[in-house]
Amino acid sequence: xxxxxxxxxxxxxxxxxxxxxxxxxxxxxxxxxxxxxxxxxxxxxxxxxxxxxxxxxxxxxxxxxxxxxxxxxxxxxxxxxxxxxxxxxxxxxxxxxxxxxxxxxxxxxxxxxxxxxxxxxxxxxxxxxxxxxxxxxxxxxxxxxxxxxxxxxxxxxxxxxxxxxxxxxxxxxxxxxxxxxxxxxxxxxxxxxxxxxxxxxxxxxxxxxxxxxxxxxxxxxxxxxxxxxxxxxxxxxxxx
Numbered sequence: 001x002x003x004x005x006x007x008x009x010x011x012x013x014x015x016x017x018x019x020x021x022x023x024x025x026x027x028x029x030x031x032x033x034x035x036x037x038x039x040x041x042x043x044x045x046x047x048x049x050x051x052x053x054x055x056x057x058x059x060x061x062x063x064x065x066x067x068x069x070x071x072x073x074x075x076x077x078x079x080x081x082x083x084x085x086x087x088x089x090x091x092x093x094x095x096x097x098x099x100x101x102x103x104x105x106x107x108x109x110x111x112x113x114x115x116x117x118x119x120x121x122x123x124x125x126x127x128x129x130x131x132x133x134x135x136x137x138x139x140x141x142x143x144x145x146x147x148x149x150x151x152x153x154x155x156x157x158x159x160x161x162x163x164x165x166x167x168x169x170x171x172x173x174x175x176x177x178x179x180x181x182x183x184x185x186x187x188x189x190x191x192x193x194x195x196x197x198x199x200x201x202x203x204x205x206x207x208x209x210x211x212x213x214x215x216x217x218x219x220x221x222x223x224x225x226x227x228x229x230x231x232x233x234x235x236x237x238x239x240x
Contacts, residue, residue: 001026001061002047002078002156002187008055009042009211016042018211019056024204026155029188031198031219034208035234040191041083043208044158047189048080061155076105078156079149084165085141087133093120093144094129097151105152112151119147123177139170146177156187163194195238199223207231 002024009017017039024030032040045051047058049071061077063070087096097116101107120129123143133141142162149157159178163171175197182188182201192198198205198219205222207215215222215231226232 001059002189003059004043004047004056005059006056007043007046007053007058009039009046009051010054016211017046017053020208020211020213021056022206022213022216024156024187024189026187027185028203029182029201030190030204030206031202032189032191032206032208033193033195033198033234033238034214037210038208039211040208041160044080044160044189044191047156048078048158049074050080072104076152077154078158079152079154080158080160081142081145081149081162083161085133085138085145087141087144087148089133092130092132093125093136093147096133096144097148100148101151116147116151119150120144122180123147124173137170138166139173142166142170142174143177146174146181150181154186156189157181159188159190159192161191161193163192193238195235207234 004020004022007017007020020043032043034040042051046053046065047060049065053065058065060074063074065074091099094113094116097119098112101112102109117129120126123146125140125143128136128140136144163174166174175194179201202219205217205219206213215228
């Protein structure tokens with residue numbers, strides 16, 4: 001369970017998140033929608049302790065992000081896949097995936113490499129383990145990024161606009177992998193502009209604007225019984 005209570009985030013006088021309260025149940029898929037600058041990416045970075053909150057609290061499995069002693073445990077439980085891949089260019093795909101489990105979790109190297117090769121096979125990259133990021137397409141790099149996150153065996157997987165930096169032709173392959181993950185019991189929190197994809201896989205949908213949580217409901221209600229005209233306009237616009 002991830003619980004957000006009255007979360008604020010500001011950079012000086014710039015308020016990025018304002019009084020955001022919501023929860024994410026274990027095994028649930030939540031899509032976070034909203035216009036650019038709504039605070040969506042900042043929100044999930046705060047969940048993963050990559051950004052410090054300015055007010056309120058975020059509790060992950062009973063541990064507060066405000067407790068500096070809990071940060072490492074929270075980050076072990078909440079892996080993140082970034083918009084711009086963030087792979088180490090001097091490491092191969094396999095080395096990018098195995099680095100954190102070996103260094104952070106102190107797992108056996110042979111076991112971690114075996115797991116990493118299995119993950120690469122799962123995402124259709126079994127033959128690309130020895131390639132460096134520069135030798136991979138954008139879609140392939142993003143799939144390696146997903147493997148890297150999964151190698152930590154996270155309970156919660158945070159995905160930040162994972163298709164926005166790749167060629168549209170590569171988007172389908174990345175979304176296929178995410179859709180398969182949605183059925184595994186891992187908690188997924190997905191910041192996305194892929195409206196139809198969100199409609200297909202999400203259990204819950206949150207809509208943010210101006211740093212505030214405007215709506216948070218089950219996907220059926222959000223997409224098919226939407227009472228907020230502003231949200232309906234946004235969804236219709238993103239469809240096209």
